[in-house]
Amino acid sequence: MLAMNYRGPYRVRTEQRPMPEIQHPEDAIVRVTRTCICGSDLHLYHGMVPDTRVGSTFGHEFTGVVEEVGSLVQNLKVGDHVLVPFNIACGRCNFCKQGLYGNCHEANTMSTAVGSIFGYSHTAGGFDGGQAEYVRVPYADVGPTVIPKDMDPEDAVMLTDVVPTGYQAAEMAGIKKGDTVVVFGAGPIGIMAARCAWFFGPARVIIIDQLDYRLEFAQNYAKCEAYNFKDYEDPVLFIKKITDWYGADVCIDAVGCEADGNPLQTFTGRTLMMQAGSATALQWAINSVKKGGIVSIVGVYGPPFNMIPAGNILNKGITIRANQASVKRLLPKLIEHVQAGRLNPKDLITHRVPLEEAADAYRLFSSKLDNCIKTVLIPSTKS
Amino acid sequence: MNITNEKFKHIPGWGIDADPENEPTYPMKKYTGDDHKRSDYERADQQKQEILLLKSPERPAISRVFGTTVPPSGLSGAIRRYAFHYSEDKIRHWIPLILADRIQVWEGLLNDLKRGYIPNIVAERGWNIEWKHNPKGMVKKIAIATSLGFLICCTLRKKKK
Ligand SMILES: NC(=O)c1ccc[n+]([C@@H]2O[C@H](COP(=O)([O-])OP(=O)(O)OC[C@H]3O[C@@H](n4cnc5c(N)ncnc54)[C@H](O)[C@@H]3O)[C@@H](O)[C@H]2O)c1
Ligand SMILES: [Zn+2]
Numbered sequence: 001m002l003a004m005n006y007r008g009p010y011r012v013r014t015e016q017r018p019m020p021e022i023q024h025p026e027d028a029i030v031r032v033t034r035t036c037i038c039g040s041d042l043h044l045y046h047g048m049v050p051d052t053r054v055g056s057t058f059g060h061e062f063t064g065v066v067e068e069v070g071s072l073v074q075n076l077k078v079g080d081h082v083l084v085p086f087n088i089a090c091g092r093c094n095f096c097k098q099g100l101y102g103n104c105h106e107a108n109t110m111s112t113a114v115g116s117i118f119g120y121s122h123t124a125g126g127f128d129g130g131q132a133e134y135v136r137v138p139y140a141d142v143g144p145t146v147i148p149k150d151m152d153p154e155d156a157v158m159l160t161d162v163v164p165t166g167y168q169a170a171e172m173a174g175i176k177k178g179d180t181v182v183v184f185g186a187g188p189i190g191i192m193a194a195r196c197a198w199f200f201g202p203a204r205v206i207i208i209d210q211l212d213y214r215l216e217f218a219q220n221y222a223k224c225e226a227y228n229f230k231d232y233e234d235p236v237l238f239i240k241k242i243t244d245w246y247g248a249d250v251c252i253d254a255v256g257c258e259a260d261g262n263p264l265q266t267f268t269g270r271t272l273m274m275q276a277g278s279a280t281a282l283q284w285a286i287n288s289v290k291k292g293g294i295v296s297i298v299g300v301y302g303p304p305f306n307m308i309p310a311g312n313i314l315n316k317g318i319t320i321r322a323n324q325a326s327v328k329r330l331l332p333k334l335i336e337h338v339q340a341g342r343l344n345p346k347d348l349i350t351h352r353v354p355l356e357e358a359a360d361a362y363r364l365f366s367s368k369l370d371n372c373i374k375t376v377l378i379p380s381t382k383s
Numbered sequence: 384m385n386i387t388n389e390k391f392k393h394i395p396g397w398g399i400d401a402d403p404e405n406e407p408t409y410p411m412k413k414y415t416g417d418d419h420k421r422s423d424y425e426r427a428d429q430q431k432q433e434i435l436l437l438k439s440p441e442r443p444a445i446s447r448v449f450g451t452t453v454p455p456s457g458l459s460g461a462i463r464r465y466a467f468h469y470s471e472d473k474i475r476h477w478i479p480l481i482l483a484d485r486i487q488v489w490e491g492l493l494n495d496l497k498r499g500y501i502p503n504i505v506a507e508r509g510w511n512i513e514w515k516h517n518p519k520g521m522v523k524k525i526a527i528a529t530s531l532g533f534l535i536c537c538t539l540r541k542k543k544k
C-alpha cells in the first residue's frame with residue numbers, strides 16, 4: 001500500500017509499505033478515504049518532537065471504511081464508513097472513564113505524560129498514522145464513529161480533530177456571557193476556537209495572527225475582530241489598550257511551540273532547541289489576560305520545558321487549563337452542531353491533494369503558500 | 384472512595400467544605416472518584432510483544448496496545464535505549480532522543496542507498512512547490528545558506544592556518 005514516509009526534518013515522501021495487520025483482538029483495519037495535514041504534523045515535519053523515527057507514517061485526522069475487524073470488536077462491522085478520533089483510547093482506564101480520552105493510560109508505552117495519537121512519533125505511542133491507503137486502528141470499539149448518512153465526508157474528517165480541538169479550547173476557557181475572548185493563532189484550530197467561542201456567549205472575540213490572508217478568512221468565517229501582531233510593536237500593550245486597559249477575560253493559545261513574534265523565544269526555542277519550542281503565544285496570553293483570568297492552551301508544546309512568565313501567573317492569579325482534545329467525549333454535541341448547520345467545518349479546507357503529492361502538500365502548508373488554511377490528502381484507493 | 388468522617392473524626396472540620404464541582408478540569412472531566420483506586424482498573428488483553436519496545440521508567444508495565452513499526456535499530460537505536468533509562472523529567476531522556484532522530488536521518492539515507500534507491504531530495508523537500516509559489520523567498524533562503532556556508536568555511540580555514 002502507498003503511505004507517507006518521514007525521512008527527516010522537512011523531508012517526506014510517499015512509498016509502498018507493507019499492509020497493516022490486526023495485532024490485537026480489538027483492532028480494526030481501515031481503508032482511508034480522507035486524511036488531513038494538521039498544524040501538529042508540522043511540529044513533526046520540522047523535527048521538533050523527540051523520538052520521531054525515520055520511516056514513520058504521520059496522520060491523525062482521517063476517515064475510512066472498515067476492511068477487517070479483530071475477534072473482540074463488536075460495534076463496528078466491515079464496510080462501515082467511520083471518522084476516527086485522533087486519540088487512541090482504551091475506554092476503560094480511569095482517565096478514559098472520566099471522559100479524558102486524550103489522556104488514556106493504556107495506549108502509550110513510551111511516555112506517561114502524553115496520551116496516544118495516531119502517527120505522532122513514539123513519544124505519542126509509536127503508532128503509524130492515516131496518511132496512507134490503510135491504517136491499523138486499535139481499540140476500534142472506542143474511538144471510531146460511523147459517519148451519519150446525511151453528513152458531508154469533508155465535514156466528517158474535520159470532526160476527527162479541528163472541530164473538537166477548537167471547541168474544547170473555548171470550553172476550557174470558561175467563557176462567561178459578556179466576556180472578551182482573545183485567540184492567538186488563526187490557523188484551522190484558532191479559527192475554529194474563535195467560531196466556537198461564540199457558543200458560550202461572549203461579547204467580543206478577537207483573533208491575532210501575522211498572516212493577513214488568514215486574518216481576513218477568520219474575520220469572515222468566525223465573525224470576529226482580527227489583528228495582525230506585526231502591525232504593533234508591542235502586541236500585549238495593544239491588547240490591553242483595546243480591552244479598556246483591563247486585559248482579556250480569557251485568552252486561548254492556538255499556536256503552540258512554533259510561534260513567531262519574539263526573537264529571544266524563537267532563537268532559544270526553535271534555532272537552538274534549548275527549550276521545547278518558542279512559547280511566545282503563551283507568554284502573550286498570560287500577559288494579556290486580566291487578573292484572575294483563564295488561559296486555555298491547545299497549542300502543542302514538547303515535553304521538556306518552556307520559558308513562560310510563571311511569576312505573572314502567580315501574581316495575577318491566573319488559571320491555566322490545557323489538554324489534548326478529548327474528541328470522543330465531544331463528538332455527539334459537535335455532530336449535532338454540524339448537522340444543525342451551526343458549524344461548517346469543511347469551509348476551512350482550501351486544498352485537496354492526492355496522497356502521492358504529500359511532500360508538496362507538507363511544504364505548501366509549512367510555508368503557508370497559496371493562501372493555504374487546511375489540506376486534505378486523498379488516497380487513490382478512496383473508492 | 385468510601386472515606387467517612389469516622390476515620391478523620393479527630394480532625395475538626397474535616398471535609399465540611401468539599402465541593403465535587405470545584406475541580407480544575409470541570410466540565411471536561413466526569414469526576415468518578417476512581418482516581419483514588421490508582422492503577423486498579425479494567426484492562427484490555429495484552430498485545431503480543433514481538434519487537435523491542437522502549438518503556439518509560441515511569442510506568443510499571445507496557446501499555447496494552449502499542450505501535451510496532453520502526454523499532455529502535457542501529458546507532459540511533461542504541462542512543463534511544465540509553466535515553467529510556469531516564470524518566471520523562473530528565474533532560475538526559477529528551478536530548479539523546481533528538482540526537483538519535485538526527486542520526487537516524489543519515490541511517491535512513493544509507494539504507495536507501497544500500498537497497499539501490501537514490502532519494503529525490505528536491506521532491507522530498509517540496510522545493511518545486513516552494514519555487515512555484517514563493518520564488519523570492521527561496522532565492523533569499525539560498526542566498527542566506529550559501530553566505531553562511533561561505534563564512535563558516537572561511538573561519539575554519541583561518542583557524543587551520
Ligand atoms: N490540543 C490539541 O488537541 C490539538 C489538536 C490539533 C492541533 N493542536 C495544535 O494547535 C496549534 C495550531 O494548529 P493549526 O493546525 O491551526 O496550525 P497552523 O500552523 O495552521 O496555525 C498556526 C498559526 O499561528 C500563527 N502564529 C505564529 N506565531 C504567532 C503568535 N505569536 N501569535 C499569534 N499567532 C501566531 C501562524 O502564523 C499560523 O497562522 C498547533 O500547535 C497544533 O499542534 C492541538
Ligand atoms: Zn490534528
Ligand SMILES: [Zn+2]
Nearest residue numbers: 090093096104
Ligand atoms: Zn484509557
